[in-house]
Amino acid sequence: MDKKTQELLKRPLYVYDLPPEVLSTLTLQEDAAESERQEVDTPAPSPIPSSNDHPSRSSSSDSLRASVGSQACSLCGQSFASVQDQRGHLKSDWHHYNLKQKLRGRAAVSEAEFEKLIGTLDESLSGSDYSDTEDEDEDEDATGRKDSTLTALLKKQATLADRSARSNGDAPAEEDDDGFTRKKQRGSGKPPLIWFSSPLLPANNYFGIYRTIFAPEETKNESDAVQMVKKKQLESIPVPKPGPDGNFAPAVYKGPHIFLCMIGGGHFAAMVVSLAPRQTKHGNAGPLNREATVLAHKTFHRYTTRRKQGGSQSANDNAKGNAHSAGSSIRRYNEQALVDEVRLLLHDWKTLLDTSELLFIRATGATNRRTLYGPYDEQVLRANDPRIRGFPFSTRRATQNELMRSFIELTRLKVREFDPAAAQAATKAQHETSTRTTSSKPAKPAIPKLSEAEETAQLHTSQLQAFIRRSKLPALLSYLKSNDLPSDFRFQPAESQQNHHAPTPLHLAASQNSAPLVAGLLGKGGADPTIANGEGKTAFDLAGDRATRDAFRVARHELGEALWDWDAAKVPTPLKREEAEKREERERAESDRKEAERRKAEEERLQREGPKVPDSSSGSSSKGARPGRRLLDGGVLKTAQERREDEARGLTPEQRMKLDRERRARAAEERFKRMQGGSGV
Template structure:
């Protein structure tokens, strides 16, 4: 019997970890299961010469020169030999330049192959089946397998090593495989591009050394919700719908293709520097978005390769997952672990040694397991018989009282005594607890003990409250040094803008003083300077050791507490100048900025304002021209040059093909209809 394969975990090494990769692929060789014998080169001349050699040697023509058999006694025996599989096998060997084999050797090979196939069908422990399954799993796998002198086996995706049209396994010794895996260490190999298009979604990213350098996502409404089919695919079925939604989806499909191609054209220089470009685009429409005419990518490019595994909807998160999967190299510590993992993925089984008698006995024990208990769920469970309570009517209490085996003795008497004494309980459980002992004197003593316990608990709680109040009075708020209070007053004063004199004359640890929190609101000196909108003080406190990650009672950092733009820029400028001084990830500062970047942003905003003023000026001029044009009668409007023609009703610019009637031009159909209704009134006037 074959045992089930165990799941073996592997160690993951990323391709951009060059130090780990260099140790892993040093003197690495491709696994033998990746290699096949090179196909013999058969040209026309060699085939013709070998065919000419296949002639009948005997004069009577009753022998076979290919198999070396003859002469035959009759024509029927010769025909039967030519129809035999042995002759066909020898004929193929002769064509490929190999020697023929005898009939006994041919029968031996046939018997051997039949035994192997029979053992495969039985599923018993046979090493040939394991080798066959290993070879089949390796040849069908999307990864290539290598081994190094340390005994480790590592797997890498084939698409990183060669294009799918390259026949890599024809190399008998694996030199090409070894050379390709060493290209992982070549400079510039770690720059990859991943592009995905599906269902109106586009996601692309260019990775450099494990980090994303450029990325872009795009979505357009091209697929009808709930139908699962793009509009272009629906139109190809023969009956194209004419609804408004279908027209919108067709327009969005064209715009989507144009946008994706424009993105790739903008990435032209970056794509040229990529060593590999991976894509996922199923269908002609999606492939047209990546390999269309304006796009710089072509399918014939050896760098462009398909993703070897299924993916989800194209998003930036999915693109990063795909990149991390491609860059992962699985490393197994031994060949046995690798075989277990490979066969577990392919559904194969590893052989188990069955030589010992102990294993046979263990199998017999496992086979003779006791049968499991069968539960009849349809059969209801038998309930234990329960004594019904008896109904008794008491004189003191209105209504019936139910008594069963659990009711204590003299319960009715106790209830009547409690009711006469003014002690009335609301539940039967309380009465049962009180009536465990039948005598009333003992019940009174128990109530007294309960009251004593409650009094002790109250005294203990009072003592705890007194202790807590005393400790709170003793502790009190922490004392703030006078020089620190002076610093805070200087920061909040409007007349002061710097802290040079205070910092220079400070006695003690200035860093600890800057990080002391105000007990009222929890603000530090940096909080107060940020709230007071004093950028210069913020820079001085940060230089002195003020931590920008401390939060006040409102859970705000100094950067989040200030609403002033100049103060926030001061934080970002300090981060750019001192990137390693604080843990800025906890300070809520969005990122560093330099003075040059600020100047560029100012120039950009100035240009935007200038362009906006120019557009506003042009809009005003256009309004004046439209008003002047509308003051003219229709006859004079027709005589205006075509360059200055406008809509006869609203005065807007005309489209390339205006709407006309009776030499009157309009920008849209509603203007034409309105003018047609107003014109008879004007003509009558």
């Protein structure tokens, strides 16, 4: 390769303005396309290159040469620049999904293929951007952790597999988020890149152009691919200069341009970019990094996703009903505000969108697609527009930088090095190894199928245990009566550790130290206190506090000696309810007296040891008290942080978390009230 060719290949090659030396030597390489289809891995999106980098080379050959090593994932075929990136990948849903595929004896999928798999699922957390962090608010109305994206994907695949089996091997009918039922296509996709060979490149190196930048009618006959590329060439224009109002001359907007848009997790970014190459000072055409002519751009962000729990507020409302927390109200308001802002922007850009050659849109989830495609009055985008394209590579959070990176990725020639013959041989060897491994694996033991009676018993067990843990005595007694179950119902499966220790509702209530449940099960439910668990202990033996033990003794007095063998139940002498209440009252009074004495002694100590505060009558109290401190009755000044620490002192970690959520909820309600007051709502 001569020096001139090396200099030519060092700079980025713009698809719409290729040098004559490259354009005249392009030849369609079908072997490379077939090899690229067989490859498991797809290059991950690289960061925005600098003007001195060669992004077309760095995005392909470097990642293939470093597919293994200490900072790499051999399963997914990825290498990483730092240990932190590697750890982040190992925690990702993509890596965990490939682990599941490996356990099932199936081939791993690329990141682009995984993104397509989860494309029909509603948006997860809020998109990912490795460098962005935001303040996170916990949702105080949550009752449980939402299924992760990976779990939802695996459940959906299991459902589709079952549906396919029921349809006698037919391609499963799949209903998408818009309510349309369509056949799921298998194996009909084409490789995302069209490959070309050129004598300017070293051996086993090829040029690649994304197939998505061509119209469907242009890609029907790939033998004319070189002619398609030649037709895409555009004349370079001088660098346009915006006017005083920030807009370009009308002629700039009439030139060929494309529209790029991303929306997800409350983030929206859109951009209209001119395709005409710009002339540089040295006379060379072709926009370098960040030098593309951006005709219009806009980004929005609204707080719409449920932090640490995933999913949008509307998706949670549709699944569980409307929540009534301050955070949920703010998210609903922001969702509608985001919809209005996006649709107003699209209406303002209608002329640019109508004249765009292509529309690249990433909108994951029904809510985001409905925001763009409606239906609504004066709708701009249509879902059946043939110009609409998806991004054929993984994208991150919707930002201006991510749109520019995607534009550069779409419009640059890729250079990749691989040997088609070697790739086919490796694929064949991998298939043979997988076949031998699968055939040599011992058959897994079949999971015993439960009978209908066993399934019903386990359902009753879960319901009864839930009522007991939440101390729902009326609901517990009503459930036993309505389902015609004895009060001494044995929990199933009996061999589990929990049911071995507490086999009946009375055992579980006593182990939970729930005196009201014990009294209700003995007095109203007729539970037998003489039943022993697998360790030979009765329910009384499991009681951990005096109130619960007194409930057994009071029941012995009220039910009588003849009903049960109380000695066999290990219940001590009977106790009248009045005596138990009097003793409880005495203990409560004694506890209150000791607490009052402790507080008094603490106040006296603080008066002796605390700082002296000037008398308010002297007129100097305002000088002695600093801002942010509060004067207590004992003459002690405490900051807000000290008061919060005093409130949390002595609480368990769970109680501290609950207290923190209540504080954040009150703060969110105040912010929401101020927002409503400011907007005149």
